[in-house]
Amino acid sequence: MTTIEKDSQYVLQTYGRFPLALAKGQGTRVWDEEGREYLDFCAGIATCALGHCHPALTSAITEQANQLIHCSNLYFTKQQSDLAELIVEKVVQQPGKIFFSNSGAEANDGLIKLARRHGIESARHEIITFNQSFHGRTIGAMSATAQGKIHDGFGPLFPGFVYSLLNDLEAVEAAITEKTTAFLIEPIQGEGGVKVATKEFLEGLAALAKKHDILLLLDEVQCGMGRTGMFNGWETIAPGLKPDGISWAKGMGGGFPIGSFWVAEKHAPLLGPGSHGSTYGGNALASAVSAAVIKTIIEDDLISNVNAREAQIRETISEWDHPAITEIRGAGLILGIGIDTSQLSIPDGAVPSIHLCKELIKLGLLVPPAGPDTLRLLPPLNVTADEVSQALALFKQVLDAHQA
Numbered sequence: 001m002t003t004i005e006k007d008s009q010y011v012l013q014t015y016g017r018f019p020l021a022l023a024k025g026q027g028t029r030v031w032d033e034e035g036r037e038y039l040d041f042c043a044g045i046a047t048c049a050l051g052h053c054h055p056a057l058t059s060a061i062t063e064q065a066n067q068l069i070h071c072s073n074l075y076f077t078k079q080q081s082d083l084a085e086l087i088v089e090k091v092v093q094q095p096g097k098i099f100f101s102n103s104g105a106e107a108n109d110g111l112i113k114l115a116r117r118h119g120i121e122s123a124r125h126e127i128i129t130f131n132q133s134f135h136g137r138t139i140g141a142m143s144a145t146a147q148g149k150i151h152d153g154f155g156p157l158f159p160g161f162v163y164s165l166l167n168d169l170e171a172v173e174a175a176i177t178e179k180t181t182a183f184l185i186e187p188i189q190g191e192g193g194v195k196v197a198t199k200e201f202l203e204g205l206a207a208l209a210k211k212h213d214i215l216l217l218l219d220e221v222q223c224g225m226g227r228t229g230m231f232n233g234w235e236t237i238a239p240g241l242k243p244d245g246i247s248w249a250k251g252m253g254g255g256f257p258i259g260s261f262w263v264a265e266k267h268a269p270l271l272g273p274g275s276h277g278s279t280y281g282g283n284a285l286a287s288a289v290s291a292a293v294i295k296t297i298i299e300d301d302l303i304s305n306v307n308a309r310e311a312q313i314r315e316t317i318s319e320w321d322h323p324a325i326t327e328i329r330g331a332g333l334i335l336g337i338g339i340d341t342s343q344l345s346i347p348d349g350a351v352p353s354i355h356l357c358k359e360l361i362k363l364g365l366l367v368p369p370a371g372p373d374t375l376r377l378l379p380p381l382n383v384t385a386d387e388v389s390q391a392l393a394l395f396k397q398v399l400d401a402h403q404a
């Protein structure tokens with residue numbers, strides 16, 4: 001039985017996977033089971049921040065695995081408190097405290113619990129989230145996600161979410177009620193098509209939050225940890241923002257499962273002893289690995305590379321002046337290439353973005369879609385100029401081959 005056949009027999013078929021079984025990775029490259037090489041501009045969906053098998057990551061894993069992997073949160077570990085310090089002092093640079101989870105959805109569930117605690121004394125529990133957002137697949141995070149297709153067949157949802165319109169402050173103001181306790185927003189929507197919240201919108205939300213004693217919670221799971229060309233996605237858009245809570249996962253582990261959320265110091269007492277927990281959350285191994293990833297981003301100045309590669313991508317694509325490309329959305333190395341599908345010949349019944357992704361796989365480039373007419377570029381933060389040139393050449397080759 002092949003890997004794909006075995007998957008279809010034994011693995012719950014929840015994923016729409018591409019027909020590709022990967023066996024090995026190094027830097028920005030991965031190899032399939034037949035030894036075919038691919039440029040990986042998916043990077044585990046914005047997760048493998050340092051690329052594959054980076055020595056800082058693999059040595060952190062092996063060294064920590066030989067010391068202490070896990071001891072539960074009944075005890076302290078230096079690895080966990082060091083990582084919390086690193087995130088507070090170097091990433092957020094605003095006083096606060098960290099809780100560690102294992103994934104982005106769990107981190108957002110923690111923010112949802114924070115919002116509930118914030119509203120408890122004034123009988124408020126509603127959280128406003130935004131159309132086309134994606135916050136994860138647990139019941140809480142799924143209910144926060146304002147996309148009907150994610151909810152389909154799982155109702156009734158966890159109560160208390162109100163969906164409003166991204167970049168429409170009037171709509172948000174109209175959605176605020178005496179029950180509103182928080183806003184939860186991705187500064188750059190990833191799964192929703194790489195849609196960027198505007199500066200006016202984020203600052204407007206912050207002003208409304210202050211006026212109505214509402215928490216401003218940012219989901220940085222996909223856009224955070226250096227991917228936008230700043231450490232924080234919101235900083236790229238509205239640098240002075242003072243959020244009340246922030247969630248991360250993906251890039252903070254470089255491919256190793258870990259998530260977290262930060263709570264501004266003044267709200268930290270809301271989640272006191274006994275209020276929240278996770279057996280694995282922030283275990284010694286995951287914490288050591290995440291610290292190695294974040295330190296490498298800082299020490300190797302990968303953020304400068306992100307900005308240089310973004311400029312290279314934008315410049316190259318604008319030189320093509322390709323009729324099938326409508327726009328480039330996003331920032332840094334979370335970029336969505338909008339496709340004008342009317343300019344392309346796509347087989348009947350195929351979803352354009354997925355069809356193009358499959359064609360790119362045939363040429364040796366992995367990119368994820370983001371909705372039917374957007375392809376995402378999410379390479380590792382240390383991708384080289386040469387790798388970007390090669391990937392873009394393949395991208396153009398596929399668009400040219402499909403020109404209507």
Ligand SMILES: Cc1ncc(COP(=O)(O)O)c(C=O)c1O
Binds near residue numbers: 102220
């Ligand atoms: C913005 C955002 N939030 C939350 C999640 C959920 O993260 P996880 O899959 O680690 O639970 C994702 C995953 O794609 C995401 O993009």
